[in-house]
Amino acid sequence: MSSSSLWVAYGSEGNVVGSVRKDDDGYTVTIAGAEASLGTYPSMDIAKNALHGHLAPGADWPQFREH
Numbered sequence: 001m002s003s004s005s006l007w008v009a010y011g012s013e014g015n016v017v018g019s020v021r022k023d024d025d026g027y028t029v030t031i032a033g034a035e036a037s038l039g040t041y042p043s044m045d046i047a048k049n050a051l052h053g054h055l056a057p058g059a060d061w062p063q064f065r066e067h
Contacts, residue, residue: 007044009051009062017055017062020047031055 004023011017018031026040027047031054038054041047052061 006067007064008067009048009064011055011062012060017059018051020044020051020064029054 004021006022007020008016009018009020016032018029018034021028021030022044026042027044028040029038029047029051030036031038031051038050041050048062048064052059055062
């Protein structure tokens with residue numbers, strides 16, 4: 001049985017900037033509005049860094065909230 005969790009990433013103005021979904025394969029990162037994910041990573045820390053790295057230059061670190 002597979003279980004999954006979802007964290008939504010919010011920017012400094014409260015807008016959704018992306019998400020991280022955990023499942024049996026790892027942590028999959030998707031930028032808000034993107035048609036495809038950035039990829040699947042082995043840990044939440046790496047996934048968060050990948051998401052932040054794909055935001056606009058100088059963007060604040062997003063706030064991640066589990067849903």
